[in-house]
Amino acid sequence: MSISIRQLKAFIEIAATGSFIEASENLHLSQPALSLSIKKLEGAVGGTLFNRSRKGIQLTPEGKRFLPVARRLVSDWDSALDDVARLFSKQAGRVSIAALPTLAAGFLPTVLADFKRQYPNLEISVHDLLASQIDELVSEGRADIGLSVQPRNREAMHFEPLIEDHFVAVCPAGHPLLNQQEVSWNELLAYPIIDLDRMSSTRQAIERVLGDLDREMNLFCEVSQIGTVGRMVAAGLGVSALPSLSFLQISKEGLGWRPLISPRVPRQLGIITPTRTPLSAAAKAMLNEIREHARLEQTPLLS
Incomplete structure (x- = not known):
């Protein structure tokens, strides 16, 4: 059985008017076609x-x-067309973002505020996760966009660099290292270190630096939250190395920072999207908003 929506609308109009002539006029069809x-x-x-x-x-x-x-x-057909039109016009829909905590707290808020002003009816969900978890959500289609370091599975996901972050030495206020304009890794490693756990991309980057320097850290404490690192450093329990964006999401009270050098370690952050699954209109709009904010975020993140 093959029935078209045009045939159904013709049937309904004739039933309503009781006339082929009137129905053909209302539907703008010739009587033979009707x-x-x-x-x-x-x-x-x-x-x-x-x-x-x-x-x-x-x-x-x-x-x-x-x-x-x-x-x-006919009502279901019209509703379906209206629903898909609302999706394409971004009057309805949902965007899911998986981001490193550094980006979720330090970069995303202004992006989301501007996006919501443009598209107030779109739903947004943000998951602040570790890099490996972000890769998993994007590759499985549970997140539209990832904001993270370069993924390990480069075939299933596309990485678009956006921001080059850098590591800074975070010290309690009054610490002697803050008397310098810059701090070397060797100078930082002379003090007890408060660091993130080994699952974090920040810790993994630091471990690579230590390997290159053939050094080990005097680890005072290992924690899972960047905010906890900040509070422990402010309490004078040690020092830490954090990406500059991370420093933006912790309280600066009782803290100071200096750029870390020798080596200066860049940290490329960017957008992760699936290579095999197309993005929705809402996700594409979010992607453009993220790119625009990243373009404007070329000024120093810390001052």
Whole structure:
């Protein structure tokens, strides 16, 4: 059985007006075209839907039973078209972002504020996660966009560099290292270190630096939250190395920072998207907003 939406609308209009002539005018169809639509519809359902007599056009009993069904089908069709149109016009939809905590707290808030002003009806969800978890969510389609370091699985995901972050030495206020304009890694490693756990991309980057320097850190404490690192350093329990964006998400009270050098370690952050799955209109709009903010974020992140 093959029934078109045009045939259903013709059937409903004739039933409403009781006239092929009036229905053809309302639908902007010729009478032969309208008659052909009804003939095909009756052929598809297997019987007559209208009685044609001198008294006019009347629904058969089967036609009366079919009329509410036809109205519901047309209503569902119109609703479906309206829903997809709202998605493409970004009047409805949802965007899911998985981001490193450094980016979720230090970069995303202004992006989301501007995006929400432009598209107030779109739903947004943000997951602040470790880099490995971000890779997993994006590759499995549970997040539209990832904001992270370069993913390990480069075939399944595309990485677009956006921001080059850098490491800074974070010290308690009054610490002797703050008397310098810059701090070397060797100078920082002379003090007890408070660091993130080994699952974090920040810790993994630091471990690579230590390997290149053939040094080990005097680890005072290992924690899972950057905010905890800041509070412990402010309490004078040690020093830390953090990406500059990380420093933006912790309280600066009782803290100071200096650029870390010898080596100066860049940290490329960017957008992760799936290579095999196209983005929705809402996700594309979010992507453009992220790119625009990253372009404007070329000034120093700390001052």
